[in-house]
Amino acid sequence: xxxxxxxxxxxxxxxxxxxxxxxxxxxxxxxxxxxxxxxxxxxxxxxxxxxxxxxxxxxxxxxxxxxxxxxxxxxxxxxxxxxxxxxxxxxxxxxxx
Amino acid sequence: xxxxxxxxxxxxxxxxxxxxxxxxxxxxxxxxxxxxxxxxxxxxxxxxxxxxxxxxxxxxxxxxxxxxxxxxxxxxxxxxxxxxxxxxxxxxxxxxx
DNA sequence: TTGTGACTTGTCAAATTTTGGCTAATGTAT
DNA sequence: ATACATTAGCCAAAATTTGACAAGTCACAA
Numbered sequence: 001x002x003x004x005x006x007x008x009x010x011x012x013x014x015x016x017x018x019x020x021x022x023x024x025x026x027x028x029x030x031x032x033x034x035x036x037x038x039x040x041x042x043x044x045x046x047x048x049x050x051x052x053x054x055x056x057x058x059x060x061x062x063x064x065x066x067x068x069x070x071x072x073x074x075x076x077x078x079x080x081x082x083x084x085x086x087x088x089x090x091x092x093x094x095x096x097x
Numbered sequence: 098x099x100x101x102x103x104x105x106x107x108x109x110x111x112x113x114x115x116x117x118x119x120x121x122x123x124x125x126x127x128x129x130x131x132x133x134x135x136x137x138x139x140x141x142x143x144x145x146x147x148x149x150x151x152x153x154x155x156x157x158x159x160x161x162x163x164x165x166x167x168x169x170x171x172x173x174x175x176x177x178x179x180x181x182x183x184x185x186x187x188x189x190x191x192x193x194x
Numbered sequence: 195t196t197g198t199g200a201c202t203t204g205t206c207a208a209a210t211t212t213t214g215g216c217t218a219a220t221g222t223a224t
Numbered sequence: 225a226t227a228c229a230t231t232a233g234c235c236a237a238a239a240t241t242t243g244a245c246a247a248g249t250c251a252c253a254a
Contacts, residue, residue: 027244033200036201059179067180070180078156083164084167088185127232136231136232138212140213
């Protein structure tokens, strides 16, 4: 599931309107609509606020949000999977040090 | 190993100068120098050309290049690893369909 | 049907980021 | 000191992202 779909579901479970969320995030309603549909990307601060508003952990939303970002730039490369595994290894290495 | 380090090693193995590579890529030498040091990112077409010039497979270079790009935007997020795994799952899913 | 509220679409300019190349500095050997 | 390779710093053009607005669709109640 992508980020937009996720926050949409959470929002609907809470019977909140897009414009209410938008107001809390201090952006206009059309902008928030675009974020839900994946037409625009949320900024990190918005993800944090959304976690609080939608009563879900920051990490959960951040993970999905980041994942979207990753998938966006591996695009349809044939080496996408190999690159992901490589990135994971590099990351694990850098964490150790 | 990062992309810049990789192409530097390959270049040195072949006793090529930065300005020679740069000329082939149709960019100036300082620019190529920055790519080797990771200060600038190579464009996809450059990666392709580099593979030929350095006598290595496109996929190998593309994988490293993409991996760098991924690592760059997971940054130092604590959810980086989780996001990578999630992206991998999503990707595998989308490949099947 | 008319109106109302929720959401979406399209377009635009401002702001930010990326890009490429120039010049000058540094380094390294001859 | 000169010559050549590489790096550092800077700048403006180009490209991308951003936020906002106006107008559009859609569903439904009055």
